[in-house]
Amino acid sequence: MVSLKVNGAVHEIEVEDETPLLWVIRDEIGLTGTKFGCGIAQCGACTVHINGEAQRSCVIPVGSLQDAEITTIEGLSTSGLTHVQQAWIDHQVPQCGYCQSGMIMAISALLAENGDPTDEELAAAITNICRCGTYPRIRAAVRALASRED
Amino acid sequence: MPTRRTIVLGTFGAAGALVVGYAFWPSSRIRRANAMDAAKDERxxxxxxxxxxxxxxTVVIPHCDMGTGIFTSLSQMAAEELDADWNKVTAETAPSDPLFANGALAEGFILSQQDMSGRDIPPFLRGTVANGFRMVAEYMDLQVTGGSSAVRATGMFGMRLAxxxxxxxxxxxxxxxxxxxxxxxxxxxxRVIHKATQREFxxxxxxxxxxDYEPPTHPRLKDKSEFRLIGRPLQRIDIPGKVDGSTNYGIDVIQPDMLYAAIRISPVFGGKLKSVDTRIVEGRRGIRQVVKLDDAVVVVADRYWRAKAAAADLDPQFDGGGHDKVTSASIAARRLEAVRGRDAKIDLTRGEGIDALARGTSFAATYSVPYLAHSPMEPMNATALYKDGMLEVWSGTQDGLGSRAFCAKAAKLSLDKVxxxxxxxxxxxxxxxxGQWNFLEYAVRTALAVPGVPVKLIFTREQDTQHDYYRPNVTSAFxxxxxxxxxxxxxVNTYTTDDGANPQAHIPYDIPNQQIGSVKVATHxxxxxxxxxxxxxxxFFVESFVDELAHRGGQDPFEYRRALLRHAPRHLAVLELAAQKAGWGAPMARGRGRGIAIVESFKTIVAQVAEVTIDAKGALKVDRVVAAVDTGLVVNPDGLKAQIEGAIFFALTAALKGEITIDQGAVAQSNFNDYEMLxxxxCPEIEVHLCESDGEVGGAGEPGVPPLAPAVTNAIFAACGVRVRNLPIKNHSLAPSASVTTSE
Structure with missing residues (x-):
């Protein structure tokens, strides 16, 4: 039995400890915004926040996550869209959209740490795969977010 | 005498006016559509x-959403002619029912066909009918999304008129x-307004x-000057659901009491299952059934992870289907032999053809491209339920109606039972x-074996990579x-082909003597x-060889193409715009180079200039790609730009890294660790410049791909003198010591 805190709610999950977090989120809790892409932490479609840090949930055994705070795309904002999500709309970033949950989670974690990343820092931090090739717009959206004044 | 086809289907005049009638739905069909797909307060x-x-x-779209933005652009076209308030327009997917078959798609292509023989069927439609498309009626049973067809066929021939x-x-x-x-x-x-009395509804x-009225057969279409929605960069209506995780892809389908399935398919294409010892997984938690198919084993469990882990632990034995000695090298050798032999089927001859080769300085070169997997981010999957003689299937495919018919056939059921x-x-x-629906077939066969309960089959990324329908590997000699x-x-050009002549081998260049032919090389x-x-x-082939000829002739590759395109004003304008925006001709530092290429595909002309840097160790960086695009009418300029940007990146991944190889009859790559993605x-800086024209409306999703690889390899040649004739580029050394004239 694993006690998981996902998007603020506690779930008692009765699965094998080695079950990857991704499948617990999708198939036990029923949150499908987090995607399966590769299963070997290559593509980042499954990125969630674990204690605020972007992690690839397809290779993280759920048994290691007792008491961790997990955030998925569904829990990124409690009211409306975050600045990152809004920038994704303003810059018309997604095409098929399948990788974008993971992309937005990875970018949100990066910007929380470093609000104004250089292109090099961005490229080093964001290794998620987008087959549609939305990267030029991701760059533009992040530049706009970095220069935003709130 | 006009043929029956031109009478029935009509054509557009130069100004875009509909000359002959369009097949509108009669009121009887509208009534059936209302019964099937309209809520109480709509019709x-x-x-x-x-x-x-x-x-x-609500614009009902006879296509699927795969990310190209067509729900928005098609709605824009319908709303334009309707004079609708854009803030009150929504779009939804048409039901997978013959009532909603996309006649416009058929009409759009029939109009562009010279004859109705199977040979001229656009490749993306080839899998739709087993017996080669001779009947117009068969054309009509379509909901295909492909061939960059949505705007140019469905939009122009369907949505605007509707x-x-x-x-x-x-x-x-x-x-x-x-x-x-x-x-x-x-x-x-x-609103409808009566100005004189200031009344409105x-x-x-x-x-x-x-x-209640019968639709008019000759509605007046707007002139370009009257457009208020077409041509505007309206925001895509599908994007909000893609930033908060709410878009429900095929893989996200949840049905009550659903089971999950993982599959192991014969690694060698055509191989059959010999045996599998299922005891190792039987009795494990959650495992419900191991289904043995003739060429695969499927593990059905209460959770996907359990099914996936159990499938991985099985050790199924497959035979080699007679193909287990085949390798990429053996296939490449056959292709090379074929293009150098004398069995080519000549597709086009101009002037004196091959006989003119003896005159002047002659030059030959041979190029090749490898197999490529598609690798969309969502692995192949389908959910199927077989219950009480009825089959229900949920999946993302590029043809809903065709998928329904396919599933019916796979289950040996009539269409109304599916x-x-x-x-x-x-x-x-x-x-x-x-034609590429192995995931549907396996899901249906699994559902039949586990009746009464929905089963979601998901390919692992490894199965997705190894059981694709690959971009053919092709060799082309010039x-x-x-x-x-x-x-x-x-x-003179001879290329290998899987399935017949490729019209795309024909060139836009004004060259007096030409001979183009193909030779078939079948593989498993x-x-x-x-x-x-x-x-x-x-x-890649044509634009590489033109570039080589330019250098042989001692001329600038851009000026060379200009000279050969004097007769083609739209091509010329696109080429010149790309060159101008890229600063063609401006001096570059040592180790840097520019390459240019231009390709028309799907009626859209795209030119690209790539800039590359090669460092002292031979490491390549693609710094910038500038594209110019003529797609005739532009419906949504931002959407078009996004498609070209994405196509450039998609093509760059393929050009630099993309290669599926065959070893012992099976695909050697498995996941993103060995089938690498950029x-x-x-990602280079990408600029897209649109030059709108009065040309025929072209596609948006695909035409950005073809010029990229040759633009980059031509730039590599300009930078370091290495001519890359065989993709991908990663297989070539670009270090200074390797600077010979070619790299085979």
């Missing part, structure tokens, strides 16, 4: 267009209520009465087109001869359309 007014009492206009017809019906209904002349009424922003108030629910797709790129001024006088490796289909290889760090 179809004409094809594809529902209007609700609260003025909401919108225009509905508008005229609304006008008629208002005029009748007011008892005034229709000509005294006008439409604006979802909203569309919602009129929709019921309007839908329901298909088309879901948005996490990428397609051709992978989910008809012979050219130059006249005294360095310009090419003779062009399944192939299929991959974003831009045959243009993805012929674009990422953000590899």
């Amino acid at each position: 179809f007014v004409s094809n594809w267009i529902k209007i609700a009492n609260d003025d909401t206009v 919108g225009a017809a509905a508008r005229e019906m609304l006008l008629k209904a208002a005029a009748r209520r007011w008892d005034v002349d229709v000509a005294s009424c006008e439409t604006r922003s979802s 909203t569309y919602g108030e009129l929709a019921g009465a309007a839908s 329901a298909f629910h088309l879901q948005p797709m996490g990428g397609g790129f051709g992978r989910r087109l008809p 012979w050219g001869s130059l006249g005294p001024e360095g310009l090419v006088r003779t062009w 490796v399944p192939t299929g359309p991959w974003r831009s289909v045959e243009a993805s290889w012929h674009g 990422r953000l760090a590899d």
Whole structure:
């Protein structure tokens, strides 16, 4: 039995400890915004926040996550869209959209740490795969977010 | 005498006016559409267009959403002619039912066909009918999304006319209520207005009465100058659901009491299951059943993770299907032998053809491209339920109606016993087109073996990579001869093909003597359309050889192409715009280079200039790609730019890294660790410039792909003198010591 805190709610999950977090989120809790892409932490479609840090949930055994705070795309904002999500709309970033949950989670974690990343820092931090090739717009959206004044 | 086809299907005049009638839905069909797909407070007014009492206009789209933005651009086209308030327009996927078959798609292509023989069927439609497309009726049973067809066929031949017809019906209904002349009424922003008396009705108030009229067969289409929505960079309507995780892709389908399935398919294509010891997984927690199919084993469990882990632990034994000695090298050797032999089927001869080769300085070169997987981010999957003799299937495919028919056939059921629910797709790129539905077939066969309960089958990424229908590997040999001024006088080309001649091998260049032919090389490796289909290889071959000829002739590659395109003003304008925006001719530092290429595909002309840097160790960086695009009418300029940007990156991944190899009859690559993808760090600066023209409306999704590879390899040659003739580029050393003239 694993006690998981996902998007603020506690779930008692009765699965094998080695079950990857991704499948617990999708198939036990029923949150499908987090995607399966590769299963070997290559593509980042499954990125969630674990204690605020972007992690690839397809290779993280759920048994290691007792008491961790997990955030998925569904829990990124409690009211409306975050600045990152809004920038994704303003810059018309997604095409098929399948990788974008993971992309937005990875970018949100990066910007929380470093609000104004250089292109090099961005490229080093964001290794998620987008087959549609939305990267030029991701760059533009992040530049706009970095220069935003709130 | 006009043929029957031109009478029935009509054509557009130069100004875009409909010359002959369009097949509108009669009122009987509208009634059936209402019964199937309209809520209580809405109704179809004409094809594809529902209007609700609260003025909401719903455009019903006979395509799927795979990320290209067509739900928005097609709605824009319908709303334009309808004069609808864009804020009250929504779109939804058409039911997978023959009632909603996309006649416009068929008409759009029939109009562009010279004859109806199977040979001229556009490749993305080839899998749709087993017996080669001889009947117009067969054309009509389509909901295919591919061939960059949505805007240029469905939009131009369907949505605009449907919108225009509905508008005229609304006008008629208002005029009748007011008892005034229709000509005294006008439409604006979802209202009909009678200016003289300052009265107005909203569309919602009129929709019921309007839908009682038969749709006009010759509705007036707007002139370009009247457009208010077409041509505007409107925001895509599908994007909000893609930033908060709410878009429900095929893989996200949840049904009550659903089980999950993981599969192991014979690694060698065509191999059959010999045996599998299932005891190792039987009795494990959650494992419900191991289904043995003739060429695969499927593990069904209560959770996907349990099914996946159990499938991985099985050790199924498959035979080699007679192909287990085949390798990439053996296939390449056969291709090379074929293009150098004398068995080519000649597809085009111009002037003196090959006989002119002997005159002038001749030059030969041979190129090749490898197999490529599509690898959309959402792995192949389908959910199927077989219960009480009925089959219900949920999946993302590029043809909902075709998928329904396919599933019916796979289950040996009649169409009315099968329901298909088309879901948005996490990428397609051709992978989910008809003819490539192994995932549907396996899901249906699994559901039949586990009746009464829905089963979601998901390919692992490894199964997805190893059981695709690959972009063919192709070899193409060229012979050219130059006249005294360095310009090419003779062009001879023989290429290998899986399935017949490729019109895309024909060149836009004004070369007096030409011979182009193909030679068939069949293998056991399944192939299929991959974003831009045959243009993805012929674009590379043709634009590489032209570049080599330019250098042989001692001329600038841009000026050389200009000279050969003097007769083609649209090509010339696109080429010149790309060169100008890229700063063609400006000096570059040592180790840097520029390359140019131009390809027309799907009626859209795209030129690209790539800039590369090669460092002292031979490491390549693609710094910048500048594209110019002529797609005729531009419906949504931002959407078009996004498609070209994405296509450039998709093509760059393939050019630099993409290679599926065959070893012992099976695919050697498995996941993104060995079938590598470019990422953000590899993305060049990309600029897209549009040059709108009065040309025929072209596609958007695919034409950005073909010029990229040759633009980059031509830039590599300019930078370091290495001529890359065989993709991918990663297999070539670009270090200074390797600077010979070619790299085979």
